[in-house]
Amino acid sequence: MARWAPGASDRLQRAAMELFAEHGFEATTVAGIAERAGVTERTFFRYFADKREVLFAGEQHLEAVFVSAIAGAPADAPLTDLLVAALDAGGAALQDMRGREFARARNEIIGANEQLQERELLKLAKLSHSVASALVERGIADVPARLAGDLVVSVFSTAFARWVAADETRDLVELQRQGLTAINTLVRTETG
Amino acid sequence: MARWAPGASDRLQRAAMELFAEHGFEATTVAGIAERAGVTERTFFRYFADKREVLFAGEQHLEAVFVSAIAGAPADAPLTDLLVAALDAGGAALQDMRGREFARARNEIIGANEQLQERELLKLAKLSHSVASALVERGIADVPARLAGDLVVSVFSTAFARWVAADETRDLVELQRQGLTAINTLVRTETG
Incomplete structure (x- = not known):
């Protein structure tokens, strides 16, 4: 999947879906999602209450x-x-x-x-x-x-x-x- | 409600329902249910996996x-x-x-x-x-x-x-x- 999605929200969602597929939902962390999306955890929480809400x-x-x-x-x-x-x-x-x-x-x-x-x-x-x-x-x-x-x-x-x-x-x-x-x-x- | 219900399972269920109604589900403990039913916690777990399963x-x-x-x-x-x-x-x-x-x-x-x-x-x-x-x-x-x-x-x-x-x-x-x-x-x- 392309990594240059327009907004941080889309990038975070894409990163989360990749990590859920690679490592499973349980093993994926918000820190990991934010890192792959190239944003801070703080930015993650601006869009989603937790990883489940993605x-x-x-x-x-x-x-x-x-x-x-x-x-x-x-x-x-x-x-x-x-x-x-x-x-x-x-x-x-x-x-x-x-x-x-x-x-x-x-x-x-x-x-x-x-x-x-x-x-x-x-x-x-x-x-x-x-x-x-x-x-x-x-x-x-x-x-x-x-x-x-x-x-x-x-x-x-x-x-x-x-x-x-x-x-x-x-x-x-x-x-x-x-x-x-x-x-x-x-x-x-x-x-x- | 009568307290002389025939089996321990019925007594436990009745005790649990009383306590849930009196104190709410969250505040009720397995120990409290067993005590009111006049049995041990061990007996409770013979019939139910946890209080929710009641x-x-x-x-x-x-x-x-x-x-x-x-x-x-x-x-x-x-x-x-x-x-x-x-x-x-x-x-x-x-x-x-x-x-x-x-x-x-x-x-x-x-x-x-x-x-x-x-x-x-x-x-x-x-x-x-x-x-x-x-x-x-x-x-x-x-x-x-x-x-x-x-x-x-x-x-x-x-x-x-x-x-x-x-x-x-x-x-x-x-x-x-x-x-x-x-x-x-x-x-x-x-x-x-």
């Missing part, structure tokens, strides 16, 4: 994208359209933020560490709550809003897992659309 | 109930019937295990501690994986199986949150059935 930078932005898509949809949009809008916007934003190669590297690091997996689960739970709250703001009742929040996160994370798979070429938004269709089929049988 | 005892049993319901369903059962069977069995088992009052007390303790919430999320993620694996065993493809695993957990945990609410009288199985119907409505609109 992997979770951008999550608030992503959450805001999901929420804005719901808040900004036409007033008469049916509930399912809100979910599609949120997923399309969130999926596109994630693809733009870092791209598939970064997501793959990040996924491997998180998969190797139980604490990081718990942090990831917490992030997804928060995303579900935020989506549910955005739906409640639009007049959706509490229980369907909660279920819809979980559904959005489930479709997102299942599509994400496919998207970062070694052999996968379809884009995230397309995979999410297929996931929604799959759920439709799944529960449609019930009263069919 | 709150998560029985989760493997619960997971097994969900999985067995799927594995044991008739060979020609459609996918949705498998989900209903898993939820009905799991919901009934949870109600029988400890009852609503215990679940309410446990819920308050977990709600007050972020680490416990992460542990709870991990438990639910494992449950989703186990349900998905049980579905894959029955020939369901990977993506719908994962989505179905998440859906079961979402319906279960959303119904659970209602079930432990102060004013709620409906039983867990009924609340889960209503959740499934809500999801049906939610995604049915999509192609409606």
